[in-house]
Amino acid sequence: MQPASGVWGQLEVLNALILREMKTRFGKHQLGYLWCVIEPSLWIGTFVFVFQMGHRTAPNGMDTVSFIATGLVPYMLFRESATRSLNAIGSNRGLLFYPQIQPLDLVFARTVLEFFTLVLVFGVIVSVSSIFTDNWPHVADWLEFGLGFCAAAALGTALGLLLLGLSVFLPVIERLYSPLLRPMFWFSGIFFTANGLPAPVRDVMLYNPLLHVIEFVRTGWFLEYRSQYASPSYVLTWILALGFLGLVTERVARRRLEVK
Amino acid sequence: MISLEGVTKAYAVNSGLHLVLNDVTLDFPPRVNIGVVGDNGAGKSTLLRIIAGVEAPDHGRVTRRGRVSWPIGFSGGFNGSLSGEENCRFVARIYGESADEIVGFAQDFAELGEYFEMPVKTYSSGMRARLAFGLSMAIDFDVYLVDEVTAVGDARFQKKCRAAFEARRGRSSVIIVSHGLKTIRDYCDACAVLQHGRVVLCSSVDEAERIYQL
Numbered sequence: 001m002q003p004a005s006g007v008w009g010q011l012e013v014l015n016a017l018i019l020r021e022m023k024t025r026f027g028k029h030q031l032g033y034l035w036c037v038i039e040p041s042l043w044i045g046t047f048v049f050v051f052q053m054g055h056r057t058a059p060n061g062m063d064t065v066s067f068i069a070t071g072l073v074p075y076m077l078f079r080e081s082a083t084r085s086l087n088a089i090g091s092n093r094g095l096l097f098y099p100q101i102q103p104l105d106l107v108f109a110r111t112v113l114e115f116f117t118l119v120l121v122f123g124v125i126v127s128v129s130s131i132f133t134d135n136w137p138h139v140a141d142w143l144e145f146g147l148g149f150c151a152a153a154a155l156g157t158a159l160g161l162l163l164l165g166l167s168v169f170l171p172v173i174e175r176l177y178s179p180l181l182r183p184m185f186w187f188s189g190i191f192f193t194a195n196g197l198p199a200p201v202r203d204v205m206l207y208n209p210l211l212h213v214i215e216f217v218r219t220g221w222f223l224e225y226r227s228q229y230a231s232p233s234y235v236l237t238w239i240l241a242l243g244f245l246g247l248v249t250e251r252v253a254r255r256r257l258e259v260k
Numbered sequence: 261m262i263s264l265e266g267v268t269k270a271y272a273v274n275s276g277l278h279l280v281l282n283d284v285t286l287d288f289p290p291r292v293n294i295g296v297v298g299d300n301g302a303g304k305s306t307l308l309r310i311i312a313g314v315e316a317p318d319h320g321r322v323t324r325r326g327r328v329s330w331p332i333g334f335s336g337g338f339n340g341s342l343s344g345e346e347n348c349r350f351v352a353r354i355y356g357e358s359a360d361e362i363v364g365f366a367q368d369f370a371e372l373g374e375y376f377e378m379p380v381k382t383y384s385s386g387m388r389a390r391l392a393f394g395l396s397m398a399i400d401f402d403v404y405l406v407d408e409v410t411a412v413g414d415a416r417f418q419k420k421c422r423a424a425f426e427a428r429r430g431r432s433s434v435i436i437v438s439h440g441l442k443t444i445r446d447y448c449d450a451c452a453v454l455q456h457g458r459v460v461l462c463s464s465v466d467e468a469e470r471i472y473q474l
Contacts, residue, residue, distance in 0.1 A: 016353030097337040099313035
């Protein structure tokens with residue numbers, strides 16, 4: 001009889017890892033976990049401020065704050081999921097000491113925490129902005145909006161998992177990852193929409209699955225915007241392909257990930 | 261009851277592969293305290309990690325019936341920036357135990373005083389071992405896997421550890437890895453000798469000593 005076994009046991013492990021991660025990440029600050037929410041909120045607030053100072057407005061009559069938030073938050077969710085998955089083992093190697101904790105648990109715990117944190121961040125930004133403008137948003141389609149967030153997290157985790165497996169054999173990946181992913185910030189539709197791009201540019205841009213994801217989030221959130229180009233099957237193909245390759249490499253790399 | 265079937269494990273070294281366990285088939289009889297002896301680097305800790313399930317063997321199979329602990333030792337398993345208490349809470353959660361009970365027991369047993377609420381990185385290795393030991397004793401395992409830890413701490417703490425195991429005799433057993441025969445003699449009924457990738461089970465420590473000295 002092994003109490004911590006099966007699905008329930010694995011959920012207990014995930015729960016313990018998430019609570020632990022919350023404590024280790026910002027445990028030293030007095031506000032604790034709240035910092036995880038405050039920090040990105042301030043960062044996005046700055047962006048909105050700069051965007052408005054430049055007298056830029058969002059296309060299609062979308063609210064500027066929501067426009068930036070629906071772009072930046074999914075982008076951050078993708079990037080953070082990928083980065084945290086890639087680094088999941090390095091900082092937690094000691095945990096693999098407990099037989100019931102596997103590398104995948106460390107990756108999933110971080111993704112789940114990242115997901116809820118950034119959903120909170122999004123809520124905080126939209127609420128604060130709505131209080132100031134007294135203009136509460138009407139969400140067009142909660143399901144599409146929610147699935148967009150899930151897709152951002154899944155895409156990031158799948159990529160992070162693959163990179164984690166590969167970095168066991170090619171440590172240089174940990175250094176190259178950040179500069180190689182940086183252009184995503186400019187090409188994923190944080191500051192533009194696919195509908196608004198000229199056709200030749202758009203055809204190239206649409207190879208980027210994160211652009212599709214952000215288009216979903218915006219179509220789900222805004223009554224004013226409906227993406228004509230976002231393709232669910234394209235995003236799903238990326239997630240499944242990266243996820244499959246990630247699981248395979250993790251399997252191959254697992255032996256090397258063991259504690260010494 | 262733990263059994264190994266054709267367990268093989270090798271590590272890559274500069275000159276090729278170093279075979280640590282070579283096709284080991286062995287049944288650890290239930291409720292018998294067993295000491296594993298072997299020279300430094302013979303693979304005692306590896307054997308313990310494989311028994312625990314921390315590492316997978318290259319070939320072969322490990323079967324565990326009952327609740328088996330993690331390899332209790334002085335290193336690993338604790339997060340240095342979290343306090344002793346927080347670490348205990350975490351381990352209680354992953355074993356599905358009540359965190360408050362486990363923390364209370366471990367605190368009592370480890371006798372760390374104020375240090376229990378301090379980050380583990382401020383601990384000496386003896387204090388870490390005491391925490392690890394107190395924590396593992398708080399959880400009801402059928403088999404405790406112990407990596408040298410009992411050799412740490414002062415005489416009084418060692419006595420306490422022995423008493424804790426004595427109180428569990430009949431309910432739980434222990435598999436201890438050590439290169440000192442004294443520890444083994446103190447705790448164990450039987451002995452296993454690990455040499456050149458093979459494990460030989462002996463019914464007494466004296467018998468093991470004869471083989472081991474060869």
